[in-house]
Amino acid sequence: MHRRPPSLSPGPGPGRGRGRAERLEFEYRRGGTLAYFAAYDVHRARVLGSIAEKTGIAPFMALAAQVMGTEPYASARRVFRGVDNGSSHTGAPSTARMNAAWPNATLVHLPVHASWLSQVEIYFSIVQRQAIDGADLEVLADRLMAFQSRYNTMAEPFDWKYTxxxxxxxxxxxxxxxxxxxxxxxxxxx
Structure with a gap:
């Protein structure tokens, strides 16, 4: 989303320490959309992701194939995949699709409105602040995948204490x- 004209940053204002509030223009030009699917390994702090033009079962299953075709998941006895309740992976049909394709994989659906239980949401928050803000759609896919690669070289598991x-x-x-x-x-x- 690109505002016309650009936003005005907060600044000094008249009198007694009051500053000018940030000014956001209400008119904007949409830049289009992309769907970024990502899987986060909570033990190794590794992200596997893919870009699609839109969400859906096919891109979700493509990401699942990417994950399940990568070690250590390909040879693991059991793989648990925590997922939100997005339309491409909700309910019993999604669980059946996953089990049919990979018998060692189990989908674990998080409760509705409980994104705070998903560590990939922490990663998405980092991505939003460091890779997406202000990016044009033409460069966004490359920027996301470059960020993911850089993140994977330096990331450590989140210090998750919620039991x-x-x-x-x-x-x-x-x-x-x-x-x-x-x-x-x-x-x-x-």
Whole structure:
């Protein structure tokens, strides 16, 4: 998205330490869209990604093939893939597709509105700030893949401290305050 004219940065203003607020132009020109699919290995801090013109089952399964054709996943006894509830990989049909293609792969659907449980979302946040902002669509695909390569050379696993016990405690506290969650979880996770 390109604003016309460009935004005005915050700056000094008249009197008593008040500055001028940032000014954003409401008119803009869309630059088009791309779909960036990425899989994040939480143990090795490695990203495998692909670019597509749009989202859908075919590009999602292409990324799955890329992941499952790469070591250590290709020879692993079991591979768990945590996914959000995007339309290309939601529900029982997506699980069946994954199991038919790779019997050692299990899709784990995260709860709706729980993107904070997905470490790939942390990576996407980094990508947004460091690679996407201000990029033209013509160069965006190359820029994304170059960023992914550079990220993979320096990244370390996120220091993730949220455990299944933390999640169970949160769900029980939530159930005490929200009647609709009182029966959740039916059994403890893990």
């Amino acid at each position: 299944r016990h933390d999640l169970n405690g949160y769900l029980h506290r939530l159930g005490a305050h929200e009647p609709m969650f009182a029966a959740w979880p039916p059994t403890s996770l893990g």
